[in-house]
Amino acid sequence: MQTTRLAFAAAAALGLLLATGCTTDAPADDAATDESAPAADSGEWFVQAEYDEQLAQRDIEPEGDPNTPWLQAIEPEWVDTSAFTREGGDATVCFSNASVSNPWRVTGWITMQEQVKVLQEAGEIGEFRTSDAGDDDDQQISDIQAFVDSGECDALIISPSTTATLTPAVETACASGIPVIVFDRGVNTDCATTFIHPIGGYAYGADAAEFLVENLEPGSKVLALRILPGVDVLEHRWAAAQQIFGDSELEVLGNEFTGGDAAEIKNIVTQYLQRGDVDGIWMDAGDGAVAAIEAFEDAGKPYPVMAGEDELSFMRKWEETGMTAIAPVYSNFQWRTPVLAATMILNGEQVPAEWVLPQEPITEADRDEYLERNAEMPSLHYAKFGGEDLPGFPDAWRDR
Amino acid sequence: MTRARRLGAALLGGGTGTVFLLLVLIFAGILALNPGFFEGPSLMAFLKQAAPLVILAAGQYFVIVSGNFDLSVGALVGAQVVIAARLIDGEESRTVPVMLVMLAFGIGVGLVNGLITTVLKVQSFITTLGMLLVLYGAIRLWTGGAPTGSLSEAFRTPGRLGITDVPLVGQIPWALLIMLALGAGAILLMRTRFGRILMASGDNELAAKLSGARVDAARTAAFVLSGVSATVAGILIGGFAGVSAQVGEGLEFTVITAVVLGGVALGGGRGTALAAMAGALAIEALFTLFNQMALPATLRPAVQGAIIIAAVAYAARRRTRPALQTTASPS
Amino acid sequence: MTAQTPRPRLGTTALIYLALAGVLVLGAAAVAMDGGNLFATANLVDMLTRTSLTGFLAIGMTLVILCRSLDLSVGYTAALSSLVAATTMDGQAANVPLAVALVLLVSGLIGSANGAIIAFLKVNPFIATLGTGLILKGYLDTQYKGPAGDVPSVFQQFGYTRIGFVPVSALVMLAVAAAAVWYLRSTRTGHHMYAVGGDVEVARMSGIRTTRVLLTAHVLCGMCAGIAGLLLAARFGTGSAEAYTNLYELDAIAAVVLGGTLLLGGKGGVAGTVAGVAILAVLDTVFNVMQIDPFAKDVLRGAVIITAVALYARRQLDRTARRPRFAATQGRQS
């Protein structure tokens, strides 16, 4: 009987909603359903077009000064932002962060704060407001709403925690008329003034997979270590890898979810080694890569050919062991770009509608150079954080 | 002879027997899929990797048998590893002092959990849930979000290395020896007066109090033991795999599941330390089995959940049967 | 107010609303010192919005906890419900009623599964629901590789529309809360939840079909999680399996206990729970407005929860300490 009551309550609520057209923060119908992302329907992650595009973008020379990669852009379509021009500087910039729940985000977050300091000195930015959703989509939606409702943000930077789910909130923000800057993970709408991101997951996964294919004998066995399922940027990396492994002679032993927990990673690798040889390791992120390598050491097996990430602990291990490896990069310096973009927009300068930042893996060739640059940095720091020229360097990143 | 009977009861009585049955089944499964698993080296590797959970289970056992929960162990393990990395920062010489600091910290956390639960009368579920949040946040505040520093070789020895060149098994991991030592310690401790009082406190607090037992002290001590076990586990896990931001996440639920799988009743007063540790071993073995079966990673939680429910339900059935007798001979 | 002897329980509930008021005052003061205004529309909206989701979960959780049970699977149920809703609606406004019905059905079934495992298989609630949670997780991870489905904008209104500064979702939550309060106080099954939680044997001896009561509580708890899932879908515009990673269940339990409901069952009520939810929401908003470091948030949350419960515990202590006679009853329950 309570069933019916609850159902009634819900139905009544709906009725109420349909009736009251009054203040709604939700976007109009049309916006909601345009170019609904791959994720949105099938739940399958591989989209040939995006895949091809990203792989192509890797070979395109980005516009702009290579010494400031965070300002470079690949095939930008510049859009006019004069509508947002704002006199007098000291703008209030708001930032809704998905979380700082992993070292990559922590590093980037520091970089962003240092960049902001510079802009505040310069009088470009007055107040820099942030909220952290702790990876909770619903929380972040509330955060964004709060910023919009406060009406005090001159520009809103959003780092969505999940692509599809944040879409309505971002559209709401766009609708409020302030410039919206989305970076890292995207959303299923192009309403944002600019969407900043490195080339992307497919490219990352491909860099790693191609390296393994080149450096391993046909028939060699590869183990894929993944953090968790369901996160698009990670799923794209794996989808690309599957493509490339599929066309290769390599045998994929399995793909395991590790939660990025070193102990878990070492357990799994140890177990695979116990059952037979593993010649190559593919990872969708570098967290805990060292643990994987140690598993080979402890089992007394030769080092695998390995794709990690530009996380220093891995790169240092790589140098010290001299193993064959590559460090794919999901450009951490992208955390600088959004605040810069914000000021550009508020100054009415043009910005790319989709701001694709370069994303180059670190190879043996330039490994030592990056290790050199980051010599003082902690082990869970990312080599391509791109903050060397900021005044806070190195202390801000070293002693947090 | 009663001792023999008591042993029998300990192994098969109540729900306790289930876990050993489960253990046998799982190992049989692994054996069928991959006999090689039971060769010395790989078995040692398995035990090395299982050791931390077993030790945690021993610690959690004390808390549960005295009628409480400790949800904060996962966060504590994580915190300990991060503390170690930051304080040692690669300096071999600091290893031992830092380990002492960690021990002190572990004891401290246990003490706080215990006192809040016993003195302030806060449900341990809430106390340790709060502690979980506090530890998680505090440690990241302290390190600015991600672990910094690095561990020393010496620190990593207990978790990673062992006695090498042993015939047959190759290497006997220190972790295994520590596990055996602490495990034996736990079993013996339950035979002491402290252990008996702890058990009685979990079974009937009032009766224990009226018999003159320091119930609150005993329960607090149990939390401290749990804190210590989390510290040791932290040292082993950190040693085994090094630092990473996610160390210890979710461990608390795994370990409580393990203990309950061992036939230890939540609410206290029933179950043996041995069975609790066997529960932990069973869980680890289960993960290994999944891996051997190459079961799709996404499916594993489902199977794990089903098995846990089934096992506990089976144990519950066996426990409830004699309970009928009470109604048969009322007082 | 939630049934039983009016005087003492009203006392407890009153205390909790007092606590809520206290938190509001302190929060407002803190924000004011920070040069802000906690009661600015934006912040009010923010607070109320935050109550909705935890609210639905906590209301259901209250019912099971009153029965001396627990449900650690609500987070997963909500996630699954959001997917069921989104995929069923599939962008068509016409499908909304069907989707809602389907969600309530599915979540109700999950609840009944929990209830059955606990009531008939005699598995401890903690383990049982932890287990079903894992099972759901496995299903979600295997079945849905990330977000799926598409919610028509008309249903998104559920997550976004406001009347004045009050979000509709919050209104619906309060409506459900009111329904639950009435249910616990005025229906037999609801009233019997206190008996089952108080002493299951006594309840049984009094001719109460205890398993049926427990089952009902779990079904309702599941359905509340289902509604929470609907809200998620409405706000996300799609269904998200990832939602379970946020440990909503622990928030819900914390809220219930903050609301003065005894984790051992038999005492408490939904009115308190609503206050508990509100307290947590106010804290979140205050932390946000004051730009508290995300990690400091966790520390503060943990501390607040413990302190609050410590305060209630003290009161309950005073009341029960009076009559040693009742050692007997306690003995039987423990």
Place this chain on the structure above:
Amino acid sequence: MSALLAMRGIGKAFLGVQVLSAVNLTVSRGEVHALVGENGAGKSTLMKILAGVHTADAGTVELDGRAVAFTHPAAAQKAGVASVFQEFNLLPELTVAENVHLGHEPRRRGGIDRKAMNEATAAALADLGVDDLAPTAKVGTLSVAHQQITEIAKALSQGADLICMDEPTAALADAEVALLYRLVVRLRERGVAVLYVSHRLREIFDLCDRITILKDGRLVDSVATADITPDELVTRMVGRRIEAQFPPRLPGTETGDVRLRIEGGGNDYVDGIDLEVRAGEIVGLAGLQGSGRTEIAEAVFGITPFTRGTVAVDGRPVRLSRPRKAIAAGIALVTEDRKAQGLALHQSVKANARMVLDANARVHSRQRLGRIEGLLSSLDLVARGDDQEVQFLSGGNQQKVVVAKWLAAEPGVIVLDEPTRGIDVGAKHKLYSVIRSLAAEGLAVLLIASELIEVIGLADRIAVLHDGRIAGELPGGSTEQEVMAYATGRRSGPSDAEGSEPE
């Protein structure tokens, strides 16, 4: 009289243990029918089958000539069979009215009708001649007697034709027993049948029309009360004759120095307590429920300590602020409620027996641990060995374990609070002789019992309490009237302890 209930050939086994076999029981309308037998005789099991808690393996149950088989207490109640079980079936958090109507609340428009519920309760209580009990009172705040009344009101509210009462007076003081008598009589007048399970022979002979005797799960006989004497009854129950109900003072028992002395003891519950117990002496504490008997015990044992006055043990003044201190001072307390306060039910006999030694370093010693086994057998404990969980023991044997755990600590003063509550005649008798031998060994014994006859039969001196004060002191063997005179406050005066030195 038409047979209301007819149970024929009832059999029941638990895990192969035959608890009942071929038992017949017939109860007529308006009859008060006693069901007697030692514990384990199967009384409670038979009752629980009737109440729908258990289902019989064999036999038939007929109610009003209709065959019935209850699978759930609810079914039994619908059919008009209500039960008042030994351990209270009340929820302290709910009100009297809510408890009375639990499971069958009156409804109006789909909702529970609290108004009707309270009114109905008030009416029911008035009908029972109870005027001092408010329907809206929280049961958690009631006296044991009032809870008992609530229980009975609950049974009646279900419109029962047959009410089963299991040891209804176990927790009642004599005055309250009188009230219960009145209730039973009223029920009989109404034509309600009462199945009355009790160990108290006096009640059986006062109240019951017929007596059905069970022994070891078998029917011994069913006779009219008029046709049997108490002694015969006891004999047929236990199969052996218990000559005097109370064993005599053992030879060689000497009254020595004062071991426990209380001067001006007082706290929230009692006041101006002057009491001394000598070695080898058994002092009885008599008084109505709530007169402060248990409170004195709890004060002496440091549970709710005296806040005024002084206590000395063996001449040494002691501050008994916690049980630990009392134990260290050589005091032992056998508590009123053995299940809730005395035993860890899921632990072994051994574990329980050594609990006090384990818990107190001051009294722990290898020798004492060593003696436990002998101690248990000297108490004639019947158990499947000392590793059996105490929850599986009969009440009498459980009580023996409790006594053993205290004697293990070799106390100088032992306080026994209702030591024989709800245990069978055999065990009772055993405990009586144990108490005697404790005195003989030179312990000071403080005995609390609601059954006046016990105090009178065992104690050398009797201190009678009234309203938390010692109203007077009487020599052992005084008459119940004398005791009641003090207990009810009709008489009070300076305690004439001197006059009552044991001869």
